Amino acid sequence: MYTVAVGSRLVSSIVKDKVRSNPLVRPIELITDLKENYGLDIPYHVAWYGKESATKDLHGNEELSYAHLPWYVNVLKASNVGSHCVLDCGEDGSRFQRIFICFKASIDGFRWCRPMLFIDGTFVTNKYKGTLLGATAKNGNKEVFPFAFAIVSGETVDNWRWFLQRISEVLVDEGRQLTFISDRHGAIIDAVRTVFPSSAHGFCLYHLKENLKKKYPHAVGSSFKDHILWLFCKLLYAPTVEEYQDSLKKLRDHGGSKIIDKFLADLPVQNFANAFFPGKRYGEVSNALSESFNSWVKDVRRLPIYEMIDTIRIKMMEMISRRKLASEKWSSVLCPVIEDELKNLAAKGRHWRICRASESIFEVHADLSVMVNLDERFCSCYQWQLLGFPCQHAIQVIQHSGLCLYNFVDEYYKADFYRATYATHIFPIPDIEKPPPGDVFLLPPHTRKPPGRPPTKRFKSSSETKRQVKCKRCGSCDRHNRRTCKVPI
Structure with a gap:
């Protein structure tokens, strides 16, 4: 019998199509696939390097991807005149720090959307990690309208302030009173208060309900918790101060005054209750729109940064074209x-x-x-x-x-406002004149050590023999132990 040595390059050529169709495929799945379809028995590290090699062939080198960003920002501004793009390369200008992008189509389109922004952050899952911050609006047909996004190191106060400061530069001539909707992340609260001190800021109802639910022990029944959450929703939706006070009394009576008072102590009424909300949020009390945006970019978050940004641009370009064509067929005055x-x-x-x-x-x-x-x-x-x-x-x-x-x-x-939302297009960015990475010098960001204790044991491949479990009752190795043994003795 002959043993065929399988290297990572061979594995890369075999699994490239699988990686293209499913970028999140795990090496352990590739091991199983190669075993079943090709009869190849490879160790875990070969599958891992094979997947990395296939990803690099498909999407390029992640480190060199940062070198393309200065060129990309300049071409984006030239092809989409009026777009607001800021590339922060640190004090010496040699290492990537963060990037902000708001297309001209988004700036023009937002004028025809309600003056509300839903803001949130989601993890970037490529080699250098980071966080993708997003600000989205909602069009007249209650659909997601991506407004601006940024890639930063994490959800820190400094990064959120920087992101909202860039948004304030975009909206300097807007002239409308903005309303923000977000979760209760401390950095977001600080940034909104600092950059947009006169804007209303609403907290997401879903996150508030989850926080309230955690105030009660696990032993409390789910029906009781559901009733308390229903009373809290009535408190939030109460349109007048009198109805708010009446709903608050019922919530304290049923949920326990001590627990409810402690929960509301650090929850300003102007950030959640309709009766005290200083702005207008058009019935929007949830940050689900940001979650929709996070799901919309889920598949691109693992790409190298250049490909990630350009893929978002392409998705937005296709969305604008698709919705513009669909709205032209509407016969009604309203959406x-x-x-x-x-x-x-x-x-x-x-x-x-x-x-x-x-x-x-x-x-x-x-x-x-x-x-x-x-x-x-x-x-x-x-x-x-x-x-x-x-x-x-x-x-x-x-x-x-x-x-x-x-x-x-x-x-x-109204339909006319909807059509005006998508009147401005996002134009292509051809990369045929993109300079070689060596001609531009921009280093990737410093990565932070992930939290938690680093693993000390390696992951075993599926081809390795697992330890046999021997039953201490009957002495057999038939995949059971003493507690589950049913063998007559």
Whole structure:
């Protein structure tokens, strides 16, 4: 029998297609695949080096990828005039620190979106690690609109301040009052307070609910916790101070005043409660949009930095083109999602009694009696003011008066605003004139030691023989132990 020596280069040529289709494939999976399909029995380190070699052939050298960034930033500014790109190379200009990118298409498009930014960070999983910071908006059809992103060393106060400072430079002529939505990360809170002191900052409801749930021991039943979280949601959504106080009393009575008071002690009401929120967030109380952006870039976070940034650009370019073409086929004045939502609201109150008090003020007799003022765009249920489009009570009044419903919806939800959001394109960046990496000198960032104790034992390959477990009861090695032994003796 002959033994064939299999090296990492041979493994690289065999698994390249598999790595291309699934960049996150693990070396242990490659070992199994080569064993089953090719009859090759290779150790773990050969599979690991083979995958690394295949990744380098497909996407280039990660270290040299940083050398392309100065050229890329200059070409991006030339091909997409008006884009805001900042490459921070440290004091001596020789080593990458961080990069910020906001395309001209995003700057122009954001003017037609609601003045809200959802901000969050996610891990970069390539060789040099780091964090991808993102600021996203929501268009009139309630879809993700990527606004700006940055690659930094981590979610530190300095990096978040730097990121938001770059955003403030982009929006210096915006003239609108911004609202931020994020989790309760301390660095984000500090950065928003420092860079945008007059902007409202809302905390994500999902993270608040998770924090409140942890205040109760594991022994407490899930139904009790669900009830407490439901009461907390009523507290958050309460539109008036009186309703807030009433909801707070119920939450303290059911959840325990000591636990609830301790939880709310370091949670400013202006950062979560509708009754005290100083800005306008159009009913958005969750940072799920940032999570959608993180999922959107999940597959590109493991690429070398040059390829990562350019792949995000390509994905945004395709998104703009696709949504622009789709919106040109719309026949309605409103975005489809809002159109459907208004139809569902209109169907709820067709049999309500409506009384006119004056030319613009009405009383609607639903489950409760509410007042609607068309001139002020006001309803005493407060949903019209919070959402930016008529609530179910206002819809009935508008239709009863024979008025056009579209005239009472905020412009941000209309199809014309949506089309204007995607009127500016992102243009290609051909790399045919990209200089060789040796002509540009930019070193990769210093990496930090990962937390935790480093491993002292190597990972065994699947081909290595596993230790036989011998049962101390019957003495056999039939894959069971004394506790699970059922052999008669």
